[in-house]
Amino acid sequence: MKPDLPALGIDVGGGSAKIGIVSPAGDVLGQDTVASDSAVFASVLLDRYLEAARHMQTLLGIKQLCGIGIGLPGHIDFAKGATRLGNVPALDEFPIVEYVSAKSGNKVYIENDATLAAVAEHRYGVGQGSNRFLTVALGTGIGVGFIENGKPVHTANGTMGDIGHVIVDPTGKRTCRQGCHGCLESVASALALEDRYQALRGNSDDKRLSSLFESARAGDLECGQIIQEAALFIGAALVTWMHIFAPDRIAFAGGVSAAGEDLLSPIRKTVTRLAMADYASRATILRAKLGSQAGLVGAAALCFPIQHNERVQP
Numbered sequence: 489m490k491p492d493l494p495a496l497g498i499d500v501g502g503g504s505a506k507i508g509i510v511s512p513a514g515d516v517l518g519q520d521t522v523a524s525d526s527a528v529f530a531s532v533l534l535d536r537y538l539e540a541a542r543h544m545q546t547l548l549g550i551k552q553l554c555g556i557g558i559g560l561p562g563h564i565d566f567a568k569g570a571t572r573l574g575n576v577p578a579l580d581e582f583p584i585v586e587y588v589s590a591k592s593g594n595k596v597y598i599e600n601d602a603t604l605a606a607v608a609e610h611r612y613g614v615g616q617g618s619n620r621f622l623t624v625a626l627g628t629g630i631g632v633g634f635i636e637n638g639k640p641v642h643t644a645n646g647t648m649g650d651i652g653h654v655i656v657d658p659t660g661k662r663t664c665r666q667g668c669h670g671c672l673e674s675v676a677s678a679l680a681l682e683d684r685y686q687a688l689r690g691n692s693d694d695k696r697l698s699s700l701f702e703s704a705r706a707g708d709l710e711c712g713q714i715i716q717e718a719a720l721f722i723g724a725a726l727v728t729w730m731h732i733f734a735p736d737r738i739a740f741a742g743g744v745s746a747a748g749e750d751l752l753s754p755i756r757k758t759v760t761r762l763a764m765a766d767y768a769s770r771a772t773i774l775r776a777k778l779g780s781q782a783g784l785v786g787a788a789a790l791c792f793p794i795q796h797n798e799r800v801q802p
């Protein structure tokens with residue numbers, strides 16, 4: 489493998505996949521989007537991703553890649569090179585690594601998308617130099633990635649388990665997409681906040697998070713209250729994760745993190761109030777900086793050798 493070659497990153501999402509060619513420095517040299525049509529076979533879908541990548545390579549004049557990284561929104565079976573329980577059912581249980589490797593001739597890596605958000609921020613974003621870096625991806629679902637001494641940690645199912653489903657509201661009536669009661673996803677995911685905002689506005693068509701955040705910033709108390717409540721639940725879940733993983737730095741990514749300090753400030757206060765002082769004092773809480781490109785940049789980063797500054801000793 490030549491370390492100066494770019495890599496292909498594929499960030500598979502429920503609606504579409506982002507495909508990008510990324511340099512070892514983390515620059516996205518070219519990017520495209522392919523619809524994640526679940527009505528087709530896995531092989532057809534993967535062929536479309538590779539076709540888009542080939543087209544991009546031709547446009548950019550890039551003849552060789554150092555590898556292909558694929559981010560998937562579900563459990564990861566590294567032994568089989570497959571995923572399951574993702575939101576692109578066509579890909580479930582399909583031998584993705586074997587197929588893409590045979591089709592492309594490249595070395596292929598897979599990881600869960602929340603893990604990749606952490607990989608990307610650790611290598612190129614706000615996690616650089618951290619020995620115990622936790623990323624919380626607050627999107628349609630809620631995922632957590634943890635990087636310990638430069639390497640992603642997996643606790644179960646090739647991920648951090650279903651850590652976004654930690655129970656924070658045991659007497660609550662809300663359920664999440666997977667059917668558990670009172671988990672963090674049920675009360676603080678983008679879906680949960682959109683539903684609450686839509687109900688507040690009399691079920692209007694506008695359920696965009698950006699409208700909720702703008703209204704809160706403009707002084708709408710009820711919108712501010714929705715964000716405050718979400719921050720309380722997220723803060724409670726975060727304290728649980730801090731007591732298990734003892735991160736020295738924490739980054740919030742995903743659509744809900746666009747609320748910025750309106751969300752992070754009450755999360756920090758909740759952590760100060762609830763956590764053991766030893767854990768709270770060692771961790772800095774920040775907003776991730778790579779935005780919507782984190783998934784594909786993190787996927788590509790799986791192909792690059794670990795850099796010196798990621799081998800920081802504890």
Ligand SMILES: [Zn+2]
Nearest residue numbers: 653664668671
């Ligand atoms: Zn749940």
